[in-house]
Every structure is written in C-alpha cells, then in structure tokens.
Amino acid sequence: MAHRVRVGIAGTGSYVPERVVPNSEFEKFLDTSDEWIVQRTGIRERRFAAPGQATSDLSLIAAQRALENAGMKAEDLDLIVLGTLTPDFLLPSTACLVQDRLGAKRAAAFDCNAACTGFITALNTGEAFVAAGRAKRVLVIGAETLSRFIDLKDRSSCILFGDGAGAAVLAPYDECGKGEILDTRMGADGSGYDFIHMRGGGSRLPPTQESVEQGEHFIRLKGREVYRFAVTYMSDLIADLTKGYDPSELGLIVPHQVNRRIIDAALERLGMDDSKVVVNIQDYANTSAATVPIALDEALRAGRLDKGKLCVMVAFGAGLTWGGTLIRW
Ligand SMILES: CC(C)(COP(=O)(O)OP(=O)(O)OC[C@H]1O[C@@H](n2cnc3c(N)ncnc32)[C@H](O)[C@@H]1OP(=O)(O)O)[C@@H](O)C(=O)NCCC(=O)NCCS
Numbered sequence: 440m441a442h443r444v445r446v447g448i449a450g451t452g453s454y455v456p457e458r459v460v461p462n463s464e465f466e467k468f469l470d471t472s473d474e475w476i477v478q479r480t481g482i483r484e485r486r487f488a489a490p491g492q493a494t495s496d497l498s499l500i501a502a503q504r505a506l507e508n509a510g511m512k513a514e515d516l517d518l519i520v521l522g523t524l525t526p527d528f529l530l531p532s533t534a535c536l537v538q539d540r541l542g543a544k545r546a547a548a549f550d551c552n553a554a555c556t557g558f559i560t561a562l563n564t565g566e567a568f569v570a571a572g573r574a575k576r577v578l579v580i581g582a583e584t585l586s587r588f589i590d591l592k593d594r595s596s597c598i599l600f601g602d603g604a605g606a607a608v609l610a611p612y613d614e615c616g617k618g619e620i621l622d623t624r625m626g627a628d629g630s631g632y633d634f635i636h637m638r639g640g641g642s643r644l645p646p647t648q649e650s651v652e653q654g655e656h657f658i659r660l661k662g663r664e665v666y667r668f669a670v671t672y673m674s675d676l677i678a679d680l681t682k683g684y685d686p687s688e689l690g691l692i693v694p695h696q697v698n699r700r701i702i703d704a705a706l707e708r709l710g711m712d713d714s715k716v717v718v719n720i721q722d723y724a725n726t727s728a729a730t731v732p733i734a735l736d737e738a739l740r741a742g743r744l745d746k747g748k749l750c751v752m753v754a755f756g757a758g759l760t761w762g763g764t765l766i767r768w
Pocket residue numbers: 470471472475476479480555594595596598599635660661662663665666697698725755756757
C-alpha cells in the first residue's frame with residue numbers, strides 16, 4: 440500500500456441563523472405543547488433561516504469561521520465537500536456556490552447527500568483525499584435549511600428540525616498538529632429508504648401542481664422505526680470506533696442530535712454516563728448534516744476536549760445511512 444498521509448482537523452467553525460423559534464410558536468397553530476416536545480425530544484427551541492437565506496449562505500459563514508480558526512485562506516483549499524439534503528438548487532451543487540463566494544479559486548467542489556450522515560460522509564471523504572495525497576487542504580461542511588422542507592401541518596415531524604451549518608478544515612497532521620483522524624466508518628441500507636423520505640421534486644415524482652398541493656415535497660418520517668434504528672446504530676458505532684482504547688482516553692462524544700432520548704438510550708446501552716457527551720438539541724433541534732459539526736465546534740471553543748484525548752463523532756439518517764469518525768485532539 441502507498442504511504443498514507445496522517446490527516447488532522449486544522450480548524451472548525453459554525454453558524455446558526457438569528458431567528459429563534461421556541462416550541463410555544465408551534466402551540467399557536469398545532470395540537471402540540473412545549474411540555475410534549477421537551478419530554479419526547481429534549482428540544483426547547485430551534486433557529487430558522489431568514490427569508491432569502493439559503494444553505495450556501497449559512498455554509499459560507501461557517502466556512503469562513505473554520506478557515507479563520509485554522510489560520511488558512513480560501514486560496515489554500517484544494518477541495519470542498521458539502522453534505523446537505525437541502526441544497527440551494529437541485530443543480531448546481533451548493534459546494535460550487537460556496538467555492539465561488541469564498542474565493543477558493545483552486546478548489547474542486549461537490550456535494551454529498553447522506554442526509555443526517557452528511558457531515559461525517561464529507562469528513563471521511565475529505566480524509567481519504569488527504570490521506571491518499573490527492574489533496575492537501577480540504578474544507579468539509581454540513582449545512583441545512585430544513586425549515587423550507589417541513590410540513591407545518593404535520594406535528595409529528597415539523598417540531599423536530601432547525602437550520603444551521605458547521606465546517607471543518609482538514610490538512611496533513613504534520614502541518615496542523617491537532618485533531619488527528621484515527622479511524623472512520625460509513626454504511627448504508629437502502630431498504631429503509633422510506634423511513635425518512637421526501638418523495639416529490641426528483642425524477643420519480645417531478646413537481647406538478649398536484650404534487651405540491653399534496654405536500655409531496657416535505658420531509659416525511661416513520662419516527663418510531665427511526666428511533667429504534669438510531670439507538671442501535673449510535674451505540675454500536677461508538678463501541679466499534681472506541682474498541683481497544685482505554686475508556687479514560689475518551690474525552691468527548693459528539694452524536695447526531697436527533698432526540699435527547701435517543702442519545703440517553705444509546706449511552707445507557709453502552710453503560711456510559713452523559714459527562715462526555717455534547718448535547719445542544721435543546722437550542723437548535725435536529726439540523727441534520729449540521730448537528731455534528733456545530734456541536735463539535737461549540738465543544739472545542741468551550742475547551743471541552745483536552746489535548747491528547749479521543750473524540751468520537753457518530754451520525755445516522757435517511758438512506759438509511761450511518762457513519763462515524765474517531766479523532767485524537
Ligand atoms: C418523532 C418522535 C419524537 C416521536 O416520539 P414517540 O415517543 O415515538 O411518540 P409516538 O410517535 O409514539 O407518538 C405518541 C403520541 O404522540 C402524538 N404526537 C406526535 N407528535 C406530537 C406533537 N408534536 N405534539 C403532541 N403529540 C404528538 C402521536 O400522534 C401519538 O399519539 P397517539 O398515541 O394518539 O397515536 C420520536 O419517535 C423520534 O424522535 N423519532 C426519530 C425522529 C427522526 O426520524 N428524525 C429524523 C431522522 S435523523
């Protein structure tokens with residue numbers, strides 16, 4: 440095998456839109472309550488993008504913050520990989536819009552759609568490029584504007600989601616000296632494609648007046664099925680990625696923020712307490728591909744990960760897809 444370049448996370452950044460939407464907003468037009476939402480999900484509020492603010496706008500700010508944190512310029516980038524299920528357009532990719540607005544003149548750019556596993560998929564893809572010596576500095580982003588794709592008449596799904604973006608800059612570990620990526624996982628099971636699903640707008644069901652009126656362009660969920668899958672995969676991925684390491688080495692667990700109860704059930708299955716886990720679902724709800732990089736960025740800026748400690752990031756979502764990354768800070 441060719442020599443593998445060790446890859447590190449040189450910097451992180453995140454951004455959430457200004458508009459705060461508390462649970463009480465939903466009480467005004469839905470048969471729901473703040474109490475139900477908090478008890479069943481842990482969510483207290485979320486952020487919604489302003490009119491006209493799209494996924495590339497959120498991505499751009501998160502990316503600029505990550506570059507600044509890494510001490511790099513946009514011209515240094517060789518590649519941009521952006522995970523999203525809510526792109527600005529079906530065509531072209533949101534990564535290209537970010538590439539242009541950042542001024543990353545030398546960078547190739549593409550999106551990956553792995554739904555809530557989008558950031559982990561972008562991160563693991565970027566890692567593979569740097570490790571193989573095909574790129575040196577890669578910007579990876581997870582960003583969503585889910586508020587545009589929720590059916591405000593469907594109480595079982597619309598209360599779950601929010602908007603936001605997070606980003607990380609990858610570079611050779613020898614250059615940046617931190618956040619070494621030790622291991623990665625990715626998997627898929629398309630037989631569960633309709634657990635989390637947006638039927639309309641693609642080649643299967645192109646938009647028509649009827650399909651729009653029937654709300655085919657909104658996210659639909661089989662919440663209970665996802666719940667069971669999520670608890671199993673979250674705990675199995677964490678166990679798999681940290682196998683062989685002493686538990687005292689683990690500094691931080693950054694899980695996809697899908698439901699506070701799912702995180703708690705996964706930790707219970709692992710026999711772990713919640714002292715090392717990053718939870719911000721109460722503030723931002725589920726921002727799909729953006730949950731992991733926002734949580735990582737906030738935890739790092741808060742100084743929650745000591746030098747030399749391990750950090751495990753895990754996510755799962757529509758596809759079905761799942762993935763994880765183990766780093767040493
Ligand atoms: C959606 C989710 C919060 C529902 O929680 P739950 O405890 O499983 O609740 P249930 O679906 O069993 O519903 C319980 C009852 O609450 C009702 N309910 C659902 N949404 C409600 C709301 N917003 N307010 C009040 N009641 C609600 C249901 O209609 C149901 O009523 P019924 O018993 O009369 O039929 C939970 O299943 C979940 O988080 N799933 C994963 C979410 C997901 O797929 N995220 C995206 C992928 S990453």
